[in-house]
Amino acid sequence: MMIVLSGTIGAGKSSLATILSKHLGTEAFYEQVDNNPVLPLFYADPKKYAFLLQIYFLNKRFESIKQAMVDDNNVLDRSIYEDSLFFHMNADMGRATPQEVKVYDELLDNMMQELPFAAAKKAPDLLVHIDISYDTMIKRIEKRGRDYEQPEQDPSLVEYYHNLLGRYDGWYDDYDYSPKMKIDGDKYDFVENPDDLQKVLDQIDAELAKHRITANN
Numbered sequence: 001m002m003i004v005l006s007g008t009i010g011a012g013k014s015s016l017a018t019i020l021s022k023h024l025g026t027e028a029f030y031e032q033v034d035n036n037p038v039l040p041l042f043y044a045d046p047k048k049y050a051f052l053l054q055i056y057f058l059n060k061r062f063e064s065i066k067q068a069m070v071d072d073n074n075v076l077d078r079s080i081y082e083d084s085l086f087f088h089m090n091a092d093m094g095r096a097t098p099q100e101v102k103v104y105d106e107l108l109d110n111m112m113q114e115l116p117f118a119a120a121k122k123a124p125d126l127l128v129h130i131d132i133s134y135d136t137m138i139k140r141i142e143k144r145g146r147d148y149e150q151p152e153q154d155p156s157l158v159e160y161y162h163n164l165l166g167r168y169d170g171w172y173d174d175y176d177y178s179p180k181m182k183i184d185g186d187k188y189d190f191v192e193n194p195d196d197l198q199k200v201l202d203q204i205d206a207e208l209a210k211h212r213i214t215a216n217n
């Protein structure tokens, strides 16, 4: 099985990836964040670094997907489809040129076409989307405390985060690469409340059973 988590910044993907992989006896694959040398550069100067950051994420994401496909049973803490959402939003904000968008889209398309040669399937078995409100997003970003993500330090991030959340709504509705489900990340504190965690795991188990998704399939 391959389960992919989606959601905005601070939604709880990494946290749930750890918990869920333990619950299912699978391996978790994490997004490259704290050891990503381009991310702080991007937040300091988005216009200069948006394209480079995107190529960085694309490369790392592809590496994870290929590894995840070889190992077969795993949970990924963000989908490759969301990278494109980020980049197109940044491009619409004037941080990437139409030429950069064209190169990125064609490269992504080309790389996705290669995936079937690396493994039997290229879409995940299930997408688990963690849905949170703007207020929760800000609380979680503050709780985690990465300097460059704090709106207090850079007020332009308020608009950036609102835009991002808005895009995610339409993105989830349109997503059709695999079965999908939503977790209410405002309602369930699956990090600190064991009862909430159990409810979230029950919801995911029920969805896996509904689609007959089991380890090694």
Ligand SMILES: Nc1ncnc2c1ncn2[C@@H]1O[C@H](COP(=O)(O)OP(=O)(O)OP(=O)(O)O)[C@@H](O)[C@H]1O
Pocket (backbone or CB within 6 Å): 007, 008, 009, 010, 011, 012, 013, 014, 015, 016, 031, 033, 077, 140, 141, 143, 144, 185, 188, 189, 190, 191, 192
């Ligand atoms: N459901 C939750 N209840 C309470 N705290 C949470 C919840 N989900 C995440 N958190 C906390 O919010 C912060 C961000 O969570 P996490 O790093 O898992 O998010 P993420 O979706 O992986 O973020 P990013 O996309 O930026 O990597 C962490 O401090 C985590 O402990």
Ligand SMILES: Nc1nc(=O)c2ncn([C@H]3C[C@H](O)[C@@H](CO)O3)c2[nH]1
Pocket (backbone or CB within 6 Å): 009, 031, 033, 039, 042, 050, 053, 054, 057, 082, 083, 084, 086, 087, 090, 149
């Ligand atoms: N510009 C841009 N494009 C992406 O594809 C992308 N994927 C993640 N991120 C940023 C969001 C969090 O700060 C941090 C962790 O998710 O990395 C991205 N930023």
